[in-house]
Amino acid sequence: MQSLMTPGHKPVPVEILEAEIRRVCGSFNLEPMRRTGVVNGDVSTRRIGSFDTAIVALDASEVARSPRAIRQDPGEYFFLLVQDAGQCRVEQGDQVAELSPGDMFLVDSVKPSTFVYRGERSNQVSLHIPRDEVMHRFGNRCNGGLAISRDDPLWLAMRAVIAKMLMEEGAQAQLGEAFLCLMGAYLHSARVTGSAAETLLSRALSMIDRHRADPTFGPRELAVRLNVSERMLQRHFRPLGETPGHRLLNRRLELAHARLTAARGEQVAAGVTVVAFDCGFNDLSYFYREFRKKYGTTPGSVARCH
Structure with missing residues (x-):
C-alpha cells in the first residue's frame, strides 16, 4: 500500500523525541529499544482539513500513556492513528490490534494506552x-478505543479522504466534514453489527500475549480457555x-528477538538456548528454523550484533 507521508528517521536523544511527542500529542512516555540514549525518529505537525495532525516516525520499543499521565494531562482528543509504514501493536483496555500499513485505530486519550513497536521503524x-x-456527534x-476494520468499505472511503486532505495544503473544511460523516457512519454500523466474535478475538489476542512464554500453551489450550472449539477459534x-x-x-519469535537484542552478546550459544526455552520453545531446531525464516538470520547473529 502506498504511503501517505515520508517522514525521516534521524538520530535523536530519547528525551528530545519524548518531549516533542508530549508537545504535540500529550503526556506519553517513550521506552527506547536500546540503551544508547538515542532513537531514530522525528515528529512534525500539519493542519489537514479541520484537524491538527501529527506525523510520527520512530524505532522505539514502545510509547505509553499511563493513568498518572492522564491525571496530569486530561484527554482533549481522540487520535485517529493511521499506520503508514512498519508495524505497531495498539493496546487499549480490552482492545488489542496489530497494525500494518493502512490500518487505523481510534485512540481514546482519556484511557491508558500502549503502542508497541519492538524497535522496528514505524x-x-x-x-x-x-x-x-466526537462526543457531541x-x-x-x-x-x-476502536480498531477500524479494513474489511469495511467505509475504511477505504476514510483513507481516500485522508489522502486527499494530505495532498492539498489547506484543504477545505468540507473534506473534514466529509471525513467526520464517514466516521459516524462507520461507528454506527460497527455498533449495530458488532458481535461476540470481536470480543472473542480481542480476548484471544490478549491471552496469547499473556501466555506466549508458556511452552504448554497452544491453540487447543487457547480454545479451551475461551470455551470454544478450535474450528470456531480459527474462523x-x-x-x-x-x-x-x-x-x-x-x-514467541518477537519475544525471543527482543531478549536476544538485549543480551549484549554475552555467552551467545548458551544465551540462545536459554532464550528459546524461556520464550515458549521446547525444540531448538524448530526455533532456529522459524527464527531464520522470520528474520533472515540466526538467533546467535542477532545476539552478537547487539
Missing part, C-alpha cells in the same frame, strides 16, 4: 479530533489472515 499519521466534537460509541482469526498457531509462533 511511520504513523495521527489526526487529532477534538473530544467534545457520536456519543459514547467510541469510548475506550475468528480469518480476518487477520492467520491462524491462532501462527499468531502464537510470531509472538
Whole structure:
C-alpha cells in the first residue's frame, strides 16, 4: 500500500523525541529499544482539513500513556492513528490490534494506552479530533478505543479522504466534514453489527500475549480457555489472515528477538538456548528454523550484533 507521508528517521536523544511527542500529542512516555540514549525518529505537525495532525516516525520499543499521565494531562482528543509504514501493536483496555500499513485505530486519550513497536521503524499519521466534537456527534460509541476494520468499505472511503486532505495544503473544511460523516457512519454500523466474535478475538489476542512464554500453551489450550472449539477459534482469526498457531509462533519469535537484542552478546550459544526455552520453545531446531525464516538470520547473529 502506498504511503501517505515520508517522514525521516534521524538520530535523536530519547528525551528530545519524548518531549516533542508530549508537545504535540500529550503526556506519553517513550521506552527506547536500546540503551544508547538515542532513537531514530522525528515528529512534525500539519493542519489537514479541520484537524491538527501529527506525523510520527520512530524505532522505539514502545510509547505509553499511563493513568498518572492522564491525571496530569486530561484527554482533549481522540487520535485517529493511521499506520503508514512498519508495524505497531495498539493496546487499549480490552482492545488489542496489530497494525500494518493502512490500518487505523481510534485512540481514546482519556484511557491508558500502549503502542508497541519492538524497535522496528514505524511511520504513523495521527489526526487529532477534538473530544467534545466526537462526543457531541457520536456519543459514547467510541469510548475506550476502536480498531477500524479494513474489511469495511467505509475504511477505504476514510483513507481516500485522508489522502486527499494530505495532498492539498489547506484543504477545505468540507473534506473534514466529509471525513467526520464517514466516521459516524462507520461507528454506527460497527455498533449495530458488532458481535461476540470481536470480543472473542480481542480476548484471544490478549491471552496469547499473556501466555506466549508458556511452552504448554497452544491453540487447543487457547480454545479451551475461551470455551470454544478450535474450528470456531480459527474462523475468528480469518480476518487477520492467520491462524491462532501462527499468531502464537510470531509472538514467541518477537519475544525471543527482543531478549536476544538485549543480551549484549554475552555467552551467545548458551544465551540462545536459554532464550528459546524461556520464550515458549521446547525444540531448538524448530526455533532456529522459524527464527531464520522470520528474520533472515540466526538467533546467535542477532545476539552478537547487539
